[in-house]
Amino acid sequence: MKRATAGTLTQRVVWALTGTVALFVTALALLAYLTFDQMEDDLVNDILNTEMDRLVQHARNSDEFLPRVGARELGGSMRAWLSTDGQPPVGMPPELLSLDSGLHLIEPGAYTWHVMVAETGRGRVYLLYDATDNEERVHDFGLIVLGVGAICVVGAYALSRRVAAVAVGPLLDLTDRLATWAPGSPDLAVTRDDEAGRLIEAFNRVQNQVDKSIAREREFAGNLSHEVRTPLAAIRSDSELMLLTQVLTPDQRLRLTRVMDNVDDVIVSLESARAMARDQLRPPEPVDLAECMEDAWRGYAAQAKIADLRFDNQVSEGQVLTLDRYALLTVLRNLVRNAVEHAAPATLTATLGAEGGLELRDDGKGIASADLPFLFRRYYSGRMRDSGVADGDEPARGLGLAIAKRVCDMQGWSLSVESSREGDARGTRFSLRFEPGPAANRAQTRI
Numbered sequence: 001m002k003r004a005t006a007g008t009l010t011q012r013v014v015w016a017l018t019g020t021v022a023l024f025v026t027a028l029a030l031l032a033y034l035t036f037d038q039m040e041d042d043l044v045n046d047i048l049n050t051e052m053d054r055l056v057q058h059a060r061n062s063d064e065f066l067p068r069v070g071a072r073e074l075g076g077s078m079r080a081w082l083s084t085d086g087q088p089p090v091g092m093p094p095e096l097l098s099l100d101s102g103l104h105l106i107e108p109g110a111y112t113w114h115v116m117v118a119e120t121g122r123g124r125v126y127l128l129y130d131a132t133d134n135e136e137r138v139h140d141f142g143l144i145v146l147g148v149g150a151i152c153v154v155g156a157y158a159l160s161r162r163v164a165a166v167a168v169g170p171l172l173d174l175t176d177r178l179a180t181w182a183p184g185s186p187d188l189a190v191t192r193d194d195e196a197g198r199l200i201e202a203f204n205r206v207q208n209q210v211d212k213s214i215a216r217e218r219e220f221a222g223n224l225s226h227e228v229r230t231p232l233a234a235i236r237s238d239s240e241l242m243l244l245t246q247v248l249t250p251d252q253r254l255r256l257t258r259v260m261d262n263v264d265d266v267i268v269s270l271e272s273a274r275a276m277a278r279d280q281l282r283p284p285e286p287v288d289l290a291e292c293m294e295d296a297w298r299g300y301a302a303q304a305k306i307a308d309l310r311f312d313n314q315v316s317e318g319q320v321l322t323l324d325r326y327a328l329l330t331v332l333r334n335l336v337r338n339a340v341e342h343a344a345p346a347t348l349t350a351t352l353g354a355e356g357g358l359e360l361r362d363d364g365k366g367i368a369s370a371d372l373p374f375l376f377r378r379y380y381s382g383r384m385r386d387s388g389v390a391d392g393d394e395p396a397r398g399l400g401l402a403i404a405k406r407v408c409d410m411q412g413w414s415l416s417v418e419s420s421r422e423g424d425a426r427g428t429r430f431s432l433r434f435e436p437g438p439a440a441n442r443a444q445t446r447i
Contacts, residue, residue, distance in 0.1 A: 170196030
């Protein structure tokens, strides 16, 4: 595909050069043909004029020069007739009878005749020149010009290919080298002092800027994860100790549990952000789908209660997949949050799909069909609400499903959505498939 795409530019150059030459050769051949045809006609007309002057002079001086009956042969291609007393000469072609004085071109059948008619004091003289052979020469000349033109076009095509290879070759070579480029690759060597060399220098500068930007992003993600994980771990450990050692009211115990859940959510977000920043997969591990689904729901249980979103986890325990747990939690948490924000009041049901994946279905208000193709785009969320327009005071939204789709793409999973706003099928269903994918294995049953 890459070579075909590169070849397109070469072919455009080849056909542009060949087309220019072909147009020039065609115009030149047509001009040569028309010029030669006109020269033949002018030559024949000059012969007729010269011969007619001679005939008129002889006809005025002698009655015997032009016979009264029949034609006078004036060479292999010319004949003359004399008409007296308005009577047509014997043996003269009937096509000449209606001609007036002057030069005429007639084409009876396959013949081409140049005819000149002139008045003398003793009658009318008809002079005919059979130019059929001349027309055949013009036709043969046209064929020769056409053949030479075809040879020129073929030669121009071959030469154009060579010129295109020389002109576009450096660009194709650069394209092939860029096709294997990746962040962190060494600079391309500059071996030419021309446009191609300057293009490589410009690309090297852009590559260095991209590498620096990627390095800064990875450094930021690593520093953030390192600096934040330590206080988060301290918060979580202190919360666990308080739950174990302190006498707490039910409300206090609920709040401490919520703190621990939120800390776990932040840790999951940090791990997912670092993985996406580095574009690297974490080592897979056995993950119980039912437990992971419960963990994803627990982080939004409080918001779901306020929004009146109920949860029904129908995934049976013991369904284990070997995959990236943080990646799966990121996807499920974003799907749950999407249901809290856009489906409630409703019931969110989690089931195991027919192919070993997960399905999250709600019986909420559904999503408009016009929004479905754009649902996983970043910042696309406004039309998902019934109002049709996002409030100006709301924070930026539309990232959750985009992040979920990005994680699925990294893992090789597939995430699809179906929705309806009418009938018994009203609601939205997200289907998460773990095959095919580099981190997906067959489900195992925990014993």
